[in-house]
Amino acid sequence: MIVKLKRNANQTDVTHLKEHLRNQGFELHESIGTSYSIFGVVGDTASFDMRSLYAYECVESVVRVQEPFKKVNRKFTQEDTIIDVNGVRIGGDNIVVMAGPCSVESKEQVDIIAKAVKEAGAKILRGGAFKPRTSPYSYQGMGVEGLQILKEAGDKYGMPIISELMSTENIDDFLQYVDIIQVGARNMQNFHLLKELGKLDKPILLKRGFSNTIEEWLMSAEYIMAGGNNNVILCERGIRTFEPYTRNTLDISTIPVVKKLSHLPVIIDPSHAAGKWDYVESLSLASIAAGADGLIIEVHHDPEHAMSDGAQSLKPKKFEELMTKAETVSSAVGKTLER
Template sequence: MHYPMRGCMLVVMDAHATPEDIQAVCTVIEDMGLQANTMPGPTRTAIGITGNKGAIAEAARLKLMPGVRDVIRVTAPYKLVSREYREADTIIEINGVQIGGPSLVVMAGPCSVEGRKQLLTTAEAVKAAGATILRGGAFKPRTSPYSFQGMGEDGLKLLAEARELTGMPVITEVMDTEQVDLVAEYADILQLGARNMQNFALLKRVGRTRRPVMLKRGLSSTVKDWLLSAEYIMAEGNQAVILCERGIRTFDDHSRGTFDLSVVPVLRELTHLPIIVDPSHATGRWQSILPMARAGIASGADGLMIEVHPNPAEAWSDGEQSLLPERFVELMEQVERIADAMDRPIQGRTKAATV
C-alpha cells in the first residue's frame, strides 16, 4: 500500500559509493517496512524512500551508513514527480520507442477511429513521414452529448490491428475507471484527457496499472495542480508518466486555447517527467499547427502529438484541427530542421521520408 508522502526522504549516495553500499542502504530501508527506489543519475545515485506515513524516525541511522552523503527531505508538494526526488530525466521505452530521451518522438493519427480504412490509411501515412506512435480515440469525451462518442471496443481492436501492421505503439484515451482494464488490454499508452486531469479515482486506477500514462493538462489548471495529479499516478506505483501541454483556457478566443509553451522550461526545472506538446488541441486550427509544432520543439519539449486525417472535411470529430497527410509531411520536414539545430534527432525520421 502507498501512503501520503508527507515525510518523503531521499538518500543521496556519494559518487564513489559501491554497489554493496547502495544495496545495504536499500536493505535497511526495506527492514523499516518501506520501499527503496534506486535512481542512478549522471553525478550520483539516489535512493527514494516511499511508503511512509510521515517522518522517518531512523533517518539519522541512514546518514551514518557507508557511502551515504546525505539524507534530505523532499520539500516540493509533489514528491515522486519532483526534480529534487530524481535528478536524471525519466525515459520511458515502449517497443523500442523512447519518450524523454535525447531524441524526439512524434505521436500522430486521427482524433477518432472511424473505421478500418480510415485508420490504416492514416497509420501508414504518418509512419512513412516519421511518426513512431499512433494516436486515435476509441472513446471520445465530447462537449455535446449528441456528438460522436467513439467506436468503443471495436475502435480499440482496429488500433491493435494497426499496431500489428505498422509496428507503432498505440496511445488512446481512457475516460473512467470501468474502462481501464479494457483499454489497457489493447493500448500501449493510456491517455488521460484534460477533462479528467483531476479525476482522482481514475488517476489512482491507472496508477495501479503498469501501462505508461500520458496526463494532459487541465483546461484551467496551474502547474502545481498538474504535477500533483501526476503524483497521484506515481504514488500508486506507476512511474511511467508523461506530461502533455494541450492549451489552457484564457480570456482570448482567437484559437481553441492558449498554447502555454512557457510551461515547458518551467517543467524542466520542476520535474524529471517527459513533456509532450499538442498544438492540434491547443490551437484548434490546422493552419496554426505547423508553426506551433516548430515552436513546441524549440521550447524544449520531448515530442509532439498531432492529429492527421485523410479527409478532414468529413472527419467525425475535430476535422478543423486535423492535417492532411501531405501537410503532416511538411510539418515533419520543418520540425526536423528545428530538431537538428537542437541536436535532438526525431525517432523514425529519415531524410527521404515521404508518404
C-alpha cells in the same frame, strides 16, 4: 511553510496554533518584527493541507515554500526519466511524434492514416475510441471496437498505440489493446481514475486540464506515481484564457518550467491548443525549439468528413512537410527526430 500572524492576535489562539503544528511533528522558528510576527514551520510540510490553518483567527496568511510534490520532483530524482514504449524511447535527446486521427471511424480510415503518418516519420499511432464531447448529441466514439482497429493497424505498421480512457470500467480493454493510456484534460483531476492508473505499470500520458496550474498537474502525476506507476508522460494541450482567436492558449512556458521542476518527459499537443490546422506547424516547431520531448498531432486524410476535430487535423501531405521542418529544428537544438 511560513505562517504570518495578525497584529493583535489573541495569545490563547496563538498557543493553540503552535500546539497544533507541533502535534503534526513540525518544528517552529519564530521571527518577530516591529509590525508583525511570523513562524517558519519546518518538517515534511509537503503533505500538509496549508489552507487549513486559516481556520485559526490569529492567522493572517500561510505561504508554502516547499513544493507539495515528491516523486515527480526533480529535487529527488535528478536524471531525466526516459520511458520505453515497445522500443520507442520518450524523453532524453530524441523527439517522438505521435500522430493519427482524432476519432477512430473505420478500419479503412485508420489504415490509410496509419500508413501515411508512419511513412512521414511518426513513431506512435494515436486515435480516440471513447470521445469526451461537450454535447450529448455529438458523436461519442466506436468504443472497444475502435481500440481493436487501432491495435490491428499498430501491429501492421509497427507502431505502439495511444488512446484516451474515460472510465475505470474500460481498464481491462485498454490493458489488452493499448500501449499508452491517455488521461484527457477533463479527467486530469478525476482522482478515482488516477488512483486506479497508479496500480498499473502501463505508461500514462497525462494531459494538463485546460484550467489547471502546473502545480495541480504535477500533483495529478504524483497521484499516479504515489500508487506505484512511474511511467508518466506529461502533455500540455493549451489553457483557457480570454483570447478567442485560438481554441486554447498553448502555454509554451510549461516546457522550461516543468523541465526544471520535474524529471518527467513533456509532450505538446498543438492540435488541441490551436483548434485550427493552419497554426499547428508553427506551434509544433516552437515546441521543439523550446525543449519539448515530442508532439501529438491530429492527422486525417479527409478532414471535411471527420467525425470530430476536422478543423484542427492536418492532411497527410501537410503533416509530412511539418515532419521535415521538425527534423531540421530538432537538429538545430541538438535533438534527434528519427524518421
